[in-house]
Amino acid sequence: MHINLIRHGRTICRAQNPKCEICTINQLCDYYEIELGRGGD
Structure with missing residues (x-):
């Protein structure tokens, strides 16, 4: 898995x-949620 x-x-x-x-894993990403403002507001 690590190579992936x-x-x-x-x-x-x-x-x-x-x-x-x-x-495909942006729901696990802090950057995606905080910086791009696409979290579960």
């Missing part, structure tokens, strides 16, 4: 330009 997380970080969850809108 590395691959995910390289392609989807990038530091400079994360692709949150297509991320």
Whole structure:
């Protein structure tokens, strides 16, 4: 599983330009909830 997380970080969850809108695990992500304001408000 860890190799898949590395691959995910390289392609989807990038530091400079994360692709949150297509991320399949964004519901687990603090950045997605806090920075993008898409949490369970």
